[in-house]
Amino acid sequence: MELLYFGDKGWGDELFFATLMTIAVSITAMIIGFIFAALFTPLKLSNNKILNSIGNAYTTVIRGVPELLVIYLFFFGGSGAIMFVASIFGYNDYIEINAFLTGSFSIGIISGAYSTEVFRGALQSIDKGQFEAAKVLGFNKYVYFFKIILPQMLRLAIPNLSNVWQITLKDTSLISVTGLVEIMRQSYIAAGSTRDPLFFYSFAAVLYLMLTFLSMQLLNRLETKYSKGY
């Protein structure tokens, strides 16, 4: 237990901040994923064949390729790509991107592919009459989307989104390969310097279990809130 003391003696405070980092990366990645989903869901539902295949390519490729490979692509390729863009504007120095940004961006792209599928499914299972009724009643576009379609879509999407959240949370453990100090990386460091890997990795597992358990409780509450009236 001494290993978990806060302060200089133990690893308690380091692991605590690492947990906060995991939460921060997961939330950022989830939000980036929503942005991607907001861009690609309309493409997947579009009637235009080219737009449609762009949307399909995104979800198929990302969901068919290992997360680790995507992370390596951005980790090794990210700064190169940004330096290339910068060189067009005449900036030739070395640019290093922050590990937090690369990490949450690569996890965000992965999480976005899953979110896109969830939103597509939810939108498609809303009764067609709802769209027609809203149009016939002459609501403007804002009310049409935010007050009529979105609440119904969220009700259907939230149970699946909580699965996406779990996947995203667990995927953040993979960013430890880029050196960002989250739970996995911190346990690796602690295990290396104390020669007690069994304890630290098991403790990491407990931390992840706690995170998934607590977030499930919260999301279940959200689910009951949004399915009010059904």
Add this chain to the structure above:
Amino acid sequence: MISSFPKLLNATLITLKLLSVSLIFGLFIGLGFAILRMNNNKLINKLAYGYSYIFRGTPLLVQIFIIYFGLGQIEYLRTTFLWVVLKEPYWCAIIAFSLNTGAYTSEILRSAFQTIKPGYLEAGRSLGIPSKIIFTKIQIPIAIKQSLPAYGNEIILMLKGTSLASTVTLMDLTGVAKYIISTTFKPVEVFIVAGGIYLFMTFIVHNVIKYLEKKYGFQT
């Protein structure tokens, strides 16, 4: 880009080996725990649920690290025959993958068994069919049909999961891809080749499952 292709194809064999061995082990583990989950004894039920909860609630990476780095720390284990298995990264990865996919498989199979309508079993019993035959000829085929789509997803998730073997020094497809990227600094090209190989495997799994779904697609 082309010169890296043979190396990556070689590594694909290791990925496929890891995948197939852990899927076979995982299927047996999953079936065992699914049967335990349907047990009426509350304690056994809770234990089986705890197993699947823990393995589904923690990242696969943590599980591999506990087995590969963690278990070697126990002095007692080093003296038993288990150490022969546990010192090999290959077997550690297989143990972690099997236990992980076993947890997901047990959930898939449990829900498949539970969705079988009691009427089928009652019909079987009232026709005087022995319960062993009811299990093998009625419950199993229906359960296979029910669980195929979900199990197909699990195979694809596991295929992607095998990439984590590269973190414990195994040179699977992702491991070799990373090695080539870090020596040549051509991330995009290597990503396209390695990603293409993964996509091709996903595509095949997807279509095999589709074919099986059609074959077992009787009305229930």
